[in-house]
Amino acid sequence: MHPLLRKEGFILDVDGVIGRGRKPIPPAVDAVKKLIEMGKIVVFVSNNSTRSRRIYLQRFKEYGLDVDESQMILATYVTAEYIKEKHGKSKIFTTGEDGLKEELVLAGHKVVDYDEAEVLVVGSNRGINFEIMTKALRMCLDKAKYYYATNPDKIFPSEDGPIPGTGMIVGSLYWMTGRLPDRVCGKPERVIMDLTLKKVGLSAEDVVVVGDQIDIDVKAGRVIGAKTLLVLSGVTTEQNLEEMVRKAGIKPDYILRDLSGLFNA
Amino acid sequence: MHPLLRKEGFILDVDGVIGRGRKPIPPAVDAVKKLIEMGKIVVFVSNNSTRSRRIYLQRFKEYGLDVDESQMILATYVTAEYIKEKHGKSKIFTTGEDGLKEELVLAGHKVVDYDEAEVLVVGSNRGINFEIMTKALRMCLDKAKYYYATNPDKIFPSEDGPIPGTGMIVGSLYWMTGRLPDRVCGKPERVIMDLTLKKVGLSAEDVVVVGDQIDIDVKAGRVIGAKTLLVLSGVTTEQNLEEMVRKAGIKPDYILRDLSGLFNA
Structure with missing residues (x-):
């Protein structure tokens, strides 16, 4: 054995x-x-910083594995829980995808636009664009009391080759503003x-x-x-x-x- | 006087x-x-890393100034000329906008997709997306023999507040790959x-x-x-x-x- x-x-x-x-x-x-x-x-x-537990459970079913939500600990979920523990339910602007937003809302946070937010949460986003980067930049420059990142991965090895991880955004904001996340959760x-x-x-x-x-x-x-x-x-x-x-x-x-x-x- | x-x-x-x-x-x-x-x-x-001289001359006319192309030295144009001087007419993948592509082509370069390119040129792009970043990342990891950036600006002070400059992309690639431009032109x-x-x-x-x-x-x-x-x-x-x-x-x-x-x- x-x-x-x-x-x-x-x-x-x-x-x-x-x-x-x-x-x-x-x-x-x-x-x-x-x-x-x-x-x-x-x-x-x-x-994984783009999917909620719900989305992941679906994939596990496709794998032929029947597990439940309590067996599933994702960076998206952990980030949402950690912010609640540290600061209570918060007003959050995130660069991330719907999966991350879903976990933030499930934890009781409000996902809002950057000009109403107190907390910046950076997660990867395959739909990243100039507007999202501009909002994250402005939060880093002054609006964000707290700044968290879901995970530190710089490059993700996808099936057809390397693609940017959450580090794409973290590194960009650091270069532009000198600011790094208060805490990385993954x-x-x-x-x-x-x-x-x-x-x-x-x-x-x-x-x-x-x-x-x-x-x-x-x-x-x-x-x-x-x-x-x-x-x-x-x-x-x-x-x-x-x-x-x-x-x-x-x-x-x-x-x-x-x-x-x-x-x- | x-x-x-x-x-x-x-x-x-x-x-x-x-x-x-x-x-x-x-x-x-x-x-x-x-x-x-x-x-x-x-x-x-x-x-400016997004406009060609032609576009700029149009703006000058709106300002009421009649100047000609020879009086106009933009980072886009300089980058194109510098690469020609150093490496001859090249196959280039760029993160940049049409204004930059126009200058690269005017200098005799070919603007191609990343899997055909030898040179990476990073310039700002208000249409930046995950696909462009993925291609630039892959070039930085191995394909790019040479890597240039139009200008070093990290943040650009626009009329309605700060927006990301070319440094948004330069910093992101540096964080992910450890690679910086061989030369910044602006x-x-x-x-x-x-x-x-x-x-x-x-x-x-x-x-x-x-x-x-x-x-x-x-x-x-x-x-x-x-x-x-x-x-x-x-x-x-x-x-x-x-x-x-x-x-x-x-x-x-x-x-x-x-x-x-x-x-x-």
């Missing part, structure tokens, strides 16, 4: 771990089903990992953090002091593994070709 | 000096006419100022550089060792003058409320 199967909780990344875009990774999906059958606590933690930052542990009711030694990116997922595990498992089914591959480890400067505790490796001892 | 009227050449900024957007500053326009009547060499040098960089002196056939001691921004126009004059005149009809005002001088860390040689001050001794 793989030693990680002694852990009680599995904190799993989504993209590159159990699917790639709309396509599932069937052996990994099967492994998740086995973990659930074994009675393990399984949660999915993703830096992996590898503490905000999302702390909320995840709280949600599952486990401590760091009882969980393993699984993902395909060393500088994001493995680092997120390290931040809370949990064991980490790197799978080579996404951004990190057998070919680039050595370079990725060198670049990130940290090593995962375990490495598997994909999640099904937990069950092929 | 104002001592600067002894100079032979006047290198004038446009926005905030002889007009504001579509509106002329009448006393400044009259002053330009007087300079021309006196036989002075007058050229207009602007960091003020206060040498590229545009050297070309301007060459065009007018004068040396730096025979000209005065006039503008409304200390860190751009006055600095551009300093770079070539010319005398500088700051006018308080644009970004710098009587109210913020002290702060602007402190921030920029340089002082203009002369300061006037607007350009007509040259003739009110």
Whole structure:
């Protein structure tokens, strides 16, 4: 039996771990089903900043996985919860997409135009335009009392090549105004990992953090002091593994070709 | 007589000096006419990265000024000329608007999609979108042998408030890829100022550089060792003058409320 199967909780990344875009990774999906059958606590933690949990659950159904909202911890949701905890229900202008807006509203915030807002929330947006950037710029220059970003990803590895991540907007605003987010909520930052542990009711030694990116997922595990498992089914591959480890400067505790490796001892 | 009227050449900024957007500053326009009547060499040098010289001449006609293309030195034009001088006629992908594309084509370059291009040219674009940013990102990551930016402006002071300048894109690409332009062409960089002196056939001691921004126009004059005149009809005002001088860390040689001050001794 793989030693990680002694852990009680599995904190799993989504993209590159159990699917790639709309396509599932069937052996990994099967492994998740086995973990659930074994009675393990399984949660999915993703830096995705454009989708709500509702949208994600739909994708999981397409993967053939029946999980519920409480098992789904997205950067969009965490950002909304964190702002509520720190400042109460707030008036927020966001650069983000409908998925992020949906989570902000579900948490009780008001999503408003920049001239009424007190909080700026930056999330990625495939519909980004000059007007949104102008409003975010003006908020950074003076209007925003607080400024949060959903996640730190600079580049996202999409199916047809690299595309800009949330860092596209964060970096642009920093260059123009010198201002960085007060807090970034997604992996590898503490905000999302702390909320995840709280949600599952486990401590760091009882969980393993699984993902395909060393500088994001493995680092997120390290931040809370949990064991980490790197799978080579996404951004990190057998070919680039050595370079990725060198670049990130940290090593995962375990490495598997994909999640099904937990069950092929 | 104002001592600067002894100079032979006047290198004038446009926005905030002889007009504001579509509106002329009448006393400044009259002053330009007087300079021309006196036989002075007058050229207009602007960091505008979205308009071609043809578009600019149209605006000048609306201001009531009849100048010709040879008196018009724009960052768009300078960028096109500089690339031709350095690399010959090139295949270029640009983030910029039609005005920039027009100048690139006039210089003999081919404006192509990113997968055919060797050179990336970043200029501001009020129609910026995720697709353009994705293409620029991919060029920065590997495809672009050379990378130029029209101008370094981070924020542009528009009539209804601050809007992003070309720096919006430059900063974003830098944050995502660590790559900066091989060269920035507009003020206060040498590229545009050297070309301007060459065009007018004068040396730096025979000209005065006039503008409304200390860190751009006055600095551009300093770079070539010319005398500088700051006018308080644009970004710098009587109210913020002290702060602007402190921030920029340089002082203009002369300061006037607007350009007509040259003739009110």
